[in-house]
Amino acid sequence: MPGIKEVAKQANVSIATVSRVLSKPETVAKETIKKVLEVIEDLNYQPNAAARQLRMSETTTILVVVPDITNTFFSDVLRGIEFVALENGYQVLLGDADNSAEREKGYLSILRQKKAAGMILLTAGIEADIVEEIASEYPVVLACEYLEGVNVPTVSIDNVSGARKATEYLINLGHKRIGFISGPMNSVLSRDRMKGFYQAMAQYNLKVEPELVQEGNFSYKSGLNMMLKLLAYSHTPTAVFAANDEMAFGAVNAIERKGLSVPNDISVIGFDNIKFSAIFKPGLTTISQPTFDIGTKAMELLIGLMTKQKMKKTQYILENKLVLRDSCCKCRH
Amino acid sequence: MPGIKEVAKQANVSIATVSRVLSKPETVAKETIKKVLEVIEDLNYQPNAAARQLRMSETTTILVVVPDITNTFFSDVLRGIEFVALENGYQVLLGDADNSAEREKGYLSILRQKKAAGMILLTAGIEADIVEEIASEYPVVLACEYLEGVNVPTVSIDNVSGARKATEYLINLGHKRIGFISGPMNSVLSRDRMKGFYQAMAQYNLKVEPELVQEGNFSYKSGLNMMLKLLAYSHTPTAVFAANDEMAFGAVNAIERKGLSVPNDISVIGFDNIKFSAIFKPGLTTISQPTFDIGTKAMELLIGLMTKQKMKKTQYILENKLVLRDSCCKCRH
DNA sequence: AACCGCATTGTAAACGTATTCATTTTGAGT
DNA sequence: ACTCAAAATGAATACGTTTACAATGCGGTT
Incomplete structure (x- = not known):
């Protein structure tokens, strides 16, 4: 409820100073910082995300579209994604496509409305040219699935x-x-x-x-x-x-x-x-x-894209391996 | 990329009119609507979510915190939640607590920053008094788990x-x-x-x-x-x-x-x-x-809370039932 | 004492939208 | 043709931030 100006008033400074305490503390006097921080603590102030996002034209949420949330395979890669997302201050918006290409496509508007800064597609129900188009405009990475002939950053296994x-x-x-x-x-x-x-x-x-x-x-x-x-x-x-x-x-x-x-x-x-x-x-x-690794690598790729780093590699193919248990044996016929 | 004013210019109207076409079409002439809609289509315009949210001070994303995304039990209720969320124009922000009360608590700031309009807790790692406090300030519903003695809307089974x-x-x-x-x-x-x-x-x-x-x-x-x-x-x-x-x-x-x-x-x-x-x-x-139903009911409750409807009931206990398969039989001792 | 440079702070504009209020246009009734 | 209400539109403001720019104060140098 309390806004930045309430904090400013109580701390006897301008709103600019309050803002600076939060984003560029090195430019404000130590004493002022302390004072402002106290008031912030006191009022339990949290900056309004929408206002900040509007001003900075950047958000910290990313969109992940899974084909089927019920499939444990995907929840493991989701966990990998969220792990590095959180580590870097991002939140993940979950889109369950429920195996429908239609629903999958519906999530694209979230990107266009700038509700998300980037997207990870664990699905491949969307036509290649649409993906390519959206990927040219927004940060997008493909994980698990990939699309033939499109040059979108991808992490998958062979x-x-x-x-x-x-x-x-x-x-x-x-x-x-x-x-x-x-x-x-x-x-x-x-x-x-x-x-x-x-x-x-x-x-x-x-x-x-x-x-x-x-x-x-x-x-x-x-x-x-x-x-x-x-x-x-x-x-x-x-x-x-x-x-x-x-x-x-x-x-x-x-x-x-x-x-x-x-x-x-x-x-x-x-x-x-x-x-x-x-x-x-x-x-x-x-x-x-390597489900977890697919997730982490995909998120790292996406962060690279969003922060416009130039990347050496945009296509990753992770190793798979044979795990032996008890459902196979020598042929006896 | 194109903003409302670009649309306004191309359609030869004011931005106010464009806005109205989108939100209150009944107050604008049919012909104008058509013209504006064409330009919107043409430019592939999507209203900026942050700006709208700032202006209206309301968002359409809601936060769901699960204790363990890897647990298929929760992914089923997640699916229920998302089903009615989407139906009502909400998006769900997923928070995986990874079984850590600490991480669980971390998600509360998302609510305070107004990045989400409400929250569904599938967990119960947070202390009851904290939950109660946050629930008094924001729309919150508890699902699956519940907390003794707190009067937060809850849906669970017995x-x-x-x-x-x-x-x-x-x-x-x-x-x-x-x-x-x-x-x-x-x-x-x-x-x-x-x-x-x-x-x-x-x-x-x-x-x-x-x-x-x-x-x-x-x-x-x-x-x-x-x-x-x-x-x-x-x-x-x-x-x-x-x-x-x-x-x-x-x-x-x-x-x-x-x-x-x-x-x-x-x-x-x-x-x-x-x-x-x-x-x-x-x-x-x-x-x-009834995992799916828990999800849908929880989301319905949350929507009720967010739209400030007065609700007849805020505590739901759904039916469970015994399903017989092959792992039990008469005692033979 | 005048001046300069630096650290600190404040003022004001901008982000893109929704909405209030004022203004213009329309059309019906005379 | 004229009036007046209703319909349609536009101008301007506010939402809560960040930040470029300006202003202030202070210490030290001349």
């Missing part, structure tokens, strides 16, 4: 190599008939993981049976259903690679529902290494993404 | 009755030696669940063995460890009630690690009904909280 790594692991265990449950094909990330799968199969001269690759949508249920579909074929796979952990859980449960065992009858490998993968039984072998 | 329900269920299955893994005792919510446990036991004249109640901290790991502790006693329980699902997972895995089976040797019941409870094996019997 989904192709990750998927290749997962597939190779199965192959090295002796598996030849390997099924693949993909993510939704409208996402680059999904397409990359599929590409990695195909690359590895080709490299080892293995044929991929068209009926053994099914498209899911990253949900448990789709993993379950697609696996049931796979199991309905006369010649079932001896191993399955699911493009994310949640679908892998579905696959495992589908297999067990049919009276088969993981990994003894069918091996299953996932992707993401979410928290529950270690809790699940059997422990899920999967590709681990 | 943790006592939920815990009683869970315990009764075990008792009705014939269990007499029932263990309890509690949440951290500094949270009212935890204390309530414990209270419900004791109430049910007392009601059925069952003795609770002190060594069979252990304090965890809502994490998987603590559930695992506390269960191992329970199993180390000579006389082990035939059933265990864990104060949240994540700890229940830990308990189940601890039991199986000892070569015992759930539910055949020991029944386990949880609390919250998070998404993985249905995926986990055995399917976890638990108490379901």
Whole structure:
């Protein structure tokens, strides 16, 4: 409630001095500082953010758009983002797109209204040219997902190599008939993981049976259903690679529902290494993404953009790694 | 970039008219509206939020503080909050307290700086008197957690009755030696669940063995460890009630690690009904909280507060219910 | 004693909008 | 054609800051 002028009056100085105490203390006499600070403390004064923002034409909140807040994978990178945001005096405005490109697009107006100084997109539902346009006008960084051919700062993992790594692991265990449950094909990330799968199969001269690759949508249920579909074929796979952990859980449960065992009858490998993968039984072998680091790096990139530092690098690809647990074993067929 | 005055100039009207087109179109001629709207469209003009906020002294962002963004339980209520927020033109600023009361307190300045018009607390790490003070000055609602004796608008579930329900269920299955893994005792919510446990036991004249109640901290790991502790006693329980699902997972895995089976040797019941409870094996019997509804109701309450409607009710207790799955069975001892 | 330089403080303008009040335009009624 | 109310518009101000610029005071130098 109390404004700067109330402070000024009580401290017997001008509002300019009060302002300076807060922003450039080195230009005001020590004694005055003390006096003003006392009054500020006394009145519990906090500068009005809107006024400051209007005057300085800069805000300290940034916008983060996630495709699905309910997905633990994203909450981990969110935590990374918020960690460095707070450290640098920024606040994060959360936008949950709820898997809708429409809602995703709605958040752009927040940027245009200057309610946020920059944006981190954990999604990729917006058309590339729109992203490019908005990125040319405001600080924007892409995390997790990326868009082909656009030159927007990005931090992600190499989904192709990750998927290749997962597939190779199965192959090295002796598996030849390997099924693949993909993510939704409208996402680059999904397409990359599929590409990695195909690359590895080709490299080892293995044929991929068209009926053994099914498209899911990253949900448990789709993993379950697609696996049931796979199991309905006369010649079932001896191993399955699911493009994310949640679908892998579905696959495992589908297999067990049919009276088969993981990994003894069918091996299953996932992707993401979410928290529950270690809790699940059997422990899920999967590709681990450095979620927290993706978040911190993305936020650092964004800060660089907002403070107009010239950056040596704007594209980061973080390492993923295979984490071994109990859902895969040697092929016994 | 373009301001209201640029629009005014191009449309050959005053800035006042432009402003009116946006906020009180009924007071301006249809023809003028059309002309102005065209220019606005043309320039892609968006009113500056800071200026508007300064002038109107009101903002449309609200602050939500969660104890742990990584906990899927909270992301579900977050989704509920954001759903009605968006519907009413509000944005949500996310504050992750990372389980630290200190960080939690740090978010209060956002309210004081008027960067947010109101706040929803999903946490309860802040001292009751501080909350009460801040709530007397700004719109604040408590969700999930609540504080004893403070009259701040609150929406929660009845943790006592939920815990009683869970315990009764075990008792009705014939269990007499029932263990309890509690949440951290500094949270009212935890204390309530414990209270419900004791109430049910007392009601059925069952003795609770002190060594069979252990304090965890809502994490998987603590559930695992506390269960191992329970199993180390000579006389082990035939059933265990864990104060949240994540700890229940830990308990189940601890039991199986000892070569015992759930539910055949020991029944386990949880609390919250998070998404993985249905995926986990055995399917976890638990108490379901209406997470989404908690979120929507909390946001509705907050909107009521912010728009200064007089409200008939400021304390909501939502229904919880028992959901049966496969982690409990009749006592066989 | 006059002057200069520096440290400290104050005055006033600007940021982009909403709104009050005054002014102009419109149109209906005579 | 003239009047008058109503409708539409414009001019000017305020919101709470930051900051460029001006003003003041003080110590030391000449």
